[in-house]
Amino acid sequence: LIEIIIVSHGQYAKVMLESAQLIAGEQDHICTFGLELGESVDQLRDEISNTIEKVQKNGEVLILTDMFSGSPFNVVVSLMQYHSFYHITGINLPILLEILLSRDTSSAEELCEEILEKAKDTVIDVNKYLEVMS
Amino acid sequence: LIEIIIVSHGQYAKVMLESAQLIAGEQDHICTFGLELGESVDQLRDEISNTIEKVQKNGEVLILTDMFSGSPFNVVVSLMQYHSFYHITGINLPILLEILLSRDTSSAEELCEEILEKAKDTVIDVNKYLEVMS
Numbered sequence: 702l703i704e705i706i707i708v709s710h711g712q713y714a715k716v717m718l719e720s721a722q723l724i725a726g727e728q729d730h731i732c733t734f735g736l737e738l739g740e741s742v743d744q745l746r747d748e749i750s751n752t753i754e755k756v757q758k759n760g761e762v763l764i765l766t767d768m769f770s771g772s773p774f775n776v777v778v779s780l781m782q783y784h785s786f787y788h789i790t791g792i793n794l795p796i797l798l799e800i801l802l803s804r805d806t807s808s809a810e811e812l813c814e815e816i817l818e819k820a821k822d823t824v825i826d827v828n829k830y831l832e833v834m835s
Numbered sequence: 836l837i838e839i840i841i842v843s844h845g846q847y848a849k850v851m852l853e854s855a856q857l858i859a860g861e862q863d864h865i866c867t868f869g870l871e872l873g874e875s876v877d878q879l880r881d882e883i884s885n886t887i888e889k890v891q892k893n894g895e896v897l898i899l900t901d902m903f904s905g906s907p908f909n910v911v912v913s914l915m916q917y918h919s920f921y922h923i924t925g926i927n928l929p930i931l932l933e934i935l936l937s938r939d940t941s942s943a944e945e946l947c948e949e950i951l952e953k954a955k956d957t958v959i960d961v962n963k964y965l966e967v968m969s
Contacts, residue, residue: 724905
């Protein structure tokens with residue numbers, strides 16, 4: 702089992718998980734954190750740190766962040782010195798679904814490789830795609 | 836000016852825009868639609884169709900959907916027969932920000948090309964990235 706933590710600006714992480722659950726059903730062993738405007742970065746770091754310590758007893762930990770750079774990303778990068786976990790940034794809904802579907806059967810290392818390989822096919826210019834198909 | 840419409844499962848589109856606005860400030864000429872469990876696909880199609888008709892007077896229209904396949908995507912694809920617009924699926928937060936920053940200075944066609952080119956660099960394995968940097 703791979704424990705998942707999603708960290709973002711605002712409610713993005715929480716709602717991305719909610720939308721994924723509309724498709725894939727309720728999920729366990731996953732939690733989300735969002736940094737609102739004016740909220741304390743130090744408090745967010747402490748909360749994520751505590752969660753990592755708690756969930757890493759269950760298995761490997763994969764943290765997903767919304768985008769390269771920005772406070773949520775920087776908080777998670779700063780925690781990489783103190784905790785051992787995998788970290789992928791720039792996730793979208795199809796990547797999250799892929800992770801949820803594969804995390805029971807892959808190691809975190811395999812899962813990260815698989816995700817990076819598949820990620821480039823998740824963003825599609827639909828006008829061009831339909832032209833090619835017709 | 837390029838008019839943007841984001842369509843997703845649940846509140847994902849709405850909240851992705853909110854998180855982007857935490858970073859890039861308030862945005863005009865952009866709106867979002869979300870399909871909740873049990874909601875009518877036909878009503879969603881009508882609402883998006885009406886919005887396209889209204890906003891296309893202002894400029895080119897770019898519709899962003901959360902993922903390839905699924906009802907929100909299929910609704911937008913069905914509208915491509917009746918309306919002329921650009922459609923990119925699988926967006927994430929860095930892509931949305933890139934679109935918001937570039938839509939005043941690019942045509943929609945240029946913007947779509949630019950987005951597809953940059954998209955592959957938005958998903959990053961941070962453990963590997965930091966190894967390479969160190």
